[in-house]
Amino acid sequence: MPNAPLGGGKFPRGEAAVLRPLVAVAVAAASAVTSPAVAPAHAAPDQAQHLTALVRGMSLEQKVGQLFVTYLHGQSPDEAHPGNVRDFGVATPAEVVAKFQPGGVVYFNNSSYDNVDTPRQIATLSNGLQRASRVPLAIATDQEMGIVTRIGAPATQFPGNMALGAGRSAANAEHAARITARELRAMGITQNFAPDADVNSNPANPVIGVRSYSSDPALAAELTAAQVRGYQGRYLAKHTVSATAKHFPGHGDTDTDSHSTLPTVDRTEAEWSEVDAPPFRAAIAAGIDSVMTAHITMPKIDPSGEPATLSKPSLDLLRENLGYDGVVITDSLAMAGVRQLHSDAEIPVLALKAGVDQLLMPVDLELAVNSVLAAVRGGELTERRIDQSVLRILRMKFLRGMLTGPLVDVDKVDSAVGPAEHLAAAAEITDRTVTAVRNDAGVLPLRAKPTAALVTGWGETTTRTLAGVLGGTALPTGSAPTQAQITAAVQAAGNADVVVVLTNALSRQPAQQTLLTSLLATGKPVIAVAVQNPYDVAHTAAPTWLATYSYGAVSMAALARVITGEASPVGKLPVEVPGPTPYPFGHGLEW
Template identity: 40%
Template sequence: MRIRPALGTVLSAAVVLAGVAVPVEARSAPTSHSRAPAESCEELARTTTERMSLKHKIGQLVMSQPTGRGLPDRRVQEQLQEWGFGTWIIQNRGGEAANVARYTNRMQTWAARSGAGVPLFIGADMENGVEQQVPDATGLPYPMGLGATRRVEDSALAGRITGAEAAAVGLNWNFSPVVDVNTNPANPVIGVRSFGEEPGLVAEHGAAYTVAMQQQGVLASAKHFPGHGDTSTDSHLGLPSVTYDRQTLEDVHLRPFQEAVDAGVDSLMTAHVVVEAVDPELPATLSPKVLTGLLRGQMGFQGLIITDGMGMRAIADNWGTGEAGVMAIQAGADVILAGGTAELTAEALHQAVLSGELGEDRIDESVRRILTVKCDYGLFERPYASAAEADRVVGNPAHLQAATGIGHRSITQVHDDGVLPLPADQTVAVVGPERADEVAALLVERGTDASAHETSRRPDSAAVTAAVAATADADVVVATTFTFSTMPAQQRALLDALLATGKPVVVVSLGIPYDLAGAAEADAALATYALNVNAVSSEPVLEALADVLVGDAEPGGRLPVTVGELYPYGTGAGQPAPGATG
């Protein structure tokens, strides 16, 4: 794994936060300085590939997913015995940290007893820390919050904490960071998952996060190549296409990926997006022009290429998961994220080899690459986690303190007419969708007389009337907003009704900050970047929000995107919006 000296210097400083040393700890995982020589890993990969059956070689190229509740069931063991699936994705499996360690250990034990005994890559989406999968782990700001801090060392620290906690529970592949440049405010699927709209910012923070996490022995996966930031269609639901020219592709959308490649990222995840400037016919996932020509050839990437989920409708509705799996391998992918269709995908690849449609040498090429990276990350020697270590490392107080500190530096105050911090002697009504109840409870914990009235994301007129009535006895209103694309008219009507009460109103965007384009009449407005498109929150960020509202912390963030004509890129700490009076 390659690490540039400049980033290494940043990382060495990133474990000191606000004068407090943060012990970022992991199990006995390899670091960039303790890996096996490349030649020995390549030889291990070659000899292991030679003694594997065709079906088990195909299994290395297919990512499966456990089903059922509790520890992995016999179905997982059967899949390992028949196909030797070498990579797995887990989602919310095992519960608390120690149980997740037991969960991954059982899978590694079964893998060791199957076929050639190849250890597993076990991955998950952990874009805002391991908390996204393990409830007692540390939640961290989403990438847009990290971008708002303007501190590369905060992104590095987030990567180190995520890597340490993931390694402690046996998760050795994180499908993160998202290095899409979010140039389309109406993008329905990226939003706060991106570091921002400026390619240099995204590139710098994405590379720092990548290097720091991989130093903890956890494989990073920069995504979604070659860019999902300017789409107006969610690839989970349809097939997006982008029409910008080649120069825009290279100057804007490819820059963060090239920076990640240069920094040593060991895997990239593809986008189910048609990039017309490169291949107007096929999405990147299935395109030899994109994966082999552009990524391998022009950009020089030698790591693992993994597809996005092949059950997403962009692929499944147009090609079918089996045929698409064959096409992706032909295009240059190494791992097919098949999930629940792993056996169907493996069988399609098997038949393609038997029929001559797909050469076994092409299968062997990816198997050797996968096994080399597994060796490089020490999995052949140390595949297991420790339940005791997981309990000690995951969600430890130092990590939580660090996460809240990053949260303070991410919260962005775009304007304030003098109503913040909230006066201790005034009553506060928190009104709006999603986390109104939680925000009010956090204010109460800090000594504020606060109540909550939570609404739906699309409140009807009766619900709007009820919400306004709930503010009758309040001195100040905190109005929360949450959208993941364009604000619904009903939520806009709720915000307008609250602004019309004549009471001081603080608007808090919980998701994308573009909501604040409608907050010109508010007395104060804050962006938190706390919830992703699925309204999954980062708890330390909500804690940080409460601290800022009551004056226990200063908001340190600056907008990493432009919010309409009201708030330019960079508005925030030390950079008030044009015409701001606060």
């Protein structure tokens, strides 16, 4: 059994007294030899020497703590939450940080881990957690935009990667990331688990889809690099965040979801190099701070059956083939994809052996920490191997300015998040993403703003948002409309001058196809809109199809402007669309 386990209590008082001054001295010395205007691939020799001294001054327990990034329960640092008592043995988020001294935390906005309310609340939480940590935390979230967005309005919203792929503008992609980074940093968030660098080569992919820029490796690579530049900017800048390219070696050709199972990607190394590697190669060339692993198997790369997160041959593609020496972080260790073959105690140790640095969201943090400590003390892992990862993590924290002033100004956050100029930029960027796929009946653009538009189909909030912009009526029917709902929609169409039908996964939902076909039979002008995956447009004989790739409010506003002629559609399909009525990559009408 390990001695003095990290999860068992606070560090000895003497270690706490030494560590904060040591951090300050190391950071001051390293800062003196680093130019913020330079983006080095590796730390300068003098800087590396000072950070190495910092690592040498840490106890083994402190170093192992730096390897972990944990979730928390609660929206304020001192909020007593039963989830923290259950999972960590203490009541508040600040007490979790004080007890375990992790290298980072991650924020969510869902029923399981609800850390998000307002920008001011997030900034206050961030400051409280930083005060509880002896080494400044990397505070992370998944603000990919589009369907994976943890922080909603008033934070500036963008439509997501595939929409940016349709827009074909690296400058716009970089601008969107720069705005997102500035707002995240104002709230005390220093690491964004974005961009998604997967090439969505499988239209049936259930977990990536529109999170990917494109099925084209070159386009995905161009936009990945652009967003890395936007998120990270200049070194030591206080308005940037560490970007994280995910999910290495590439989750784009799966037809199952690694949250619930262990997908297989049957590519050879040559095929991987041609299809999946280019966006990661581009991210590394752009100076990416961190890369997230995928819980997938690649039997032609590693026949052992291990998920890439635990596979040295898979991660050697990153470390040796692509020459990457930055931080490697796992996807969540609570996901089923990584828990198929090994116990929760074994997984962190195996990940470190494979080449990982940061361990994200273990199911049992205390068990995971003590397992790593036991592996070092038992000789399964060397302390030198731990030092290697800790040095990478501290280097990332230093170069991104996390160590030099982790607290944010709570009184300024409301003016920094969602200002008018950011919202205007988001609208302009989103206008260029809407794709007109088909306009056979010449319905678009409408010759006049509709006076009695009916917006129906998928999405309770989405239909109501678009109806509000168009000044029409919303009649949401869900993902699988009943016959009664279809009948009601047909009746409502009788009083409409135009009908807009929103679809999502229509190809897998026959009831959505029936709804659309029934509304076409009314003789009313019908505009079909794929509001997530564009693959919907290949199904049904609708003569008018648009694709938005996202169903957020900013995308619905852009859609309304295209429908009414206030904006012209300039987006091009960033994927090839197979099906009964296929469309090629790059297809898109303009008027």
